Amino acid sequence: xxxxxxxxxxxxxxxxxxxxxxxxxxxxxxxxxxxxxxxxxxxxxxxxxxxxxxxxxxxxxxxxxxxxxxxxxxxxxxxxxxxxxxxxxxxxxxxxxxxxxxxxxxxxxxxxxxxxxxx
Amino acid sequence: xxxxxxxxxxxxxxxxxxxxxxxxxxxxxxxxxxxxxxxxxxxxxxxxxxxxxxxxxxxxxxxxxxxxxxxxxxxxxxxxxxxxxxxxxxxxxxxxxxxxxxxxxxxxxxxxxxxxxxxxxxxxxxxxxxxxxxxxxxxxxxxxxxxxxxxxxxxxxxxxxxxxxxxxxxxxxxxxxxxxxxxxxxxxxxxxxxxxxxxxxxxxxxxxxxxxxxxxxxxxxxxxxx
Numbered sequence: 001x002x003x004x005x006x007x008x009x010x011x012x013x014x015x016x017x018x019x020x021x022x023x024x025x026x027x028x029x030x031x032x033x034x035x036x037x038x039x040x041x042x043x044x045x046x047x048x049x050x051x052x053x054x055x056x057x058x059x060x061x062x063x064x065x066x067x068x069x070x071x072x073x074x075x076x077x078x079x080x081x082x083x084x085x086x087x088x089x090x091x092x093x094x095x096x097x098x099x100x101x102x103x104x105x106x107x108x109x110x111x112x113x114x115x116x117x118x119x
Numbered sequence: 120x121x122x123x124x125x126x127x128x129x130x131x132x133x134x135x136x137x138x139x140x141x142x143x144x145x146x147x148x149x150x151x152x153x154x155x156x157x158x159x160x161x162x163x164x165x166x167x168x169x170x171x172x173x174x175x176x177x178x179x180x181x182x183x184x185x186x187x188x189x190x191x192x193x194x195x196x197x198x199x200x201x202x203x204x205x206x207x208x209x210x211x212x213x214x215x216x217x218x219x220x221x222x223x224x225x226x227x228x229x230x231x232x233x234x235x236x237x238x239x240x241x242x243x244x245x246x247x248x249x250x251x252x253x254x255x256x257x258x259x260x261x262x263x264x265x266x267x268x269x270x271x272x273x274x275x276x277x278x279x280x281x282x283x284x285x286x287x288x289x290x291x292x293x294x295x296x297x298x299x300x301x302x303x304x305x306x307x308x309x310x311x312x313x314x315x316x317x318x319x320x321x322x323x324x325x326x327x328x329x330x331x332x333x334x335x336x337x338x339x340x341x342x343x344x345x
Contacts, residue, residue, distance in 0.1 A: 006144075026125040078170045079173035104203070
């Protein structure tokens, strides 16, 4: 129980990643696959943020002179996740535009039917 | 069959991650790099927000690449959706609440977005977050204020000039004989609005660029281009 409690953030974020990957692998609707991609990305971001956590730490912002550098969380994963979120938005928008085009061309978002139409 | 393969792949991934994460206890001590950023970041960059000093100060070049990735994705989206036929679907008229709320909230959301990216070096937030907030105002405008459109040429000009401002701010470091993206402006007092040298300048440029790019993405996804 204590192991579960100590690692609850890891378990939650890895769980989110696995849910996302399952959707990507098993679902056949393209919109659902893109939603799964977004889940997977969110899980990875949460995992990176929780790796950077320092026990009892606060946000790494010196908002007033009393704030001390000790007991701040690691800012590096946060900066990297900021990058990852932006790239994720770009990938998501591009994927959605491809889905729009696919729907216009085939009249369906079902990936099985799209595959049948391929040579 | 498909589901079974998926479950096997998930089990392998979960086992691998579990073994890796067992080596990293949750809530560990801060590492060398992070510790240095937290202890020296304020003196070295003048930004009260250490995450901002990492994103724009220490890793400014990386952020330029990130902005480029976003630009290329927006360009790719425009290219994929260019010349789309009108779908013929009728768009439902916004309700009274949405159209009134749009007119009331649009300027407030824009001001909040500008606040978030101008204060990126002092408070949580920054160029990317503020830009996304400003773009969400444009999404609300498309949903609620029926008939209002973004002026495409203005959008393109804001995006290009903001990108140019980032590169010029970087080249200024080379011009004074330093390195690319050197903090050439005076750092000022920590926790003042005018502090941290070129960091707020770059973050304002990023905010405008991200905001106009995402507004363009929203426009491309919603509109049928002629």
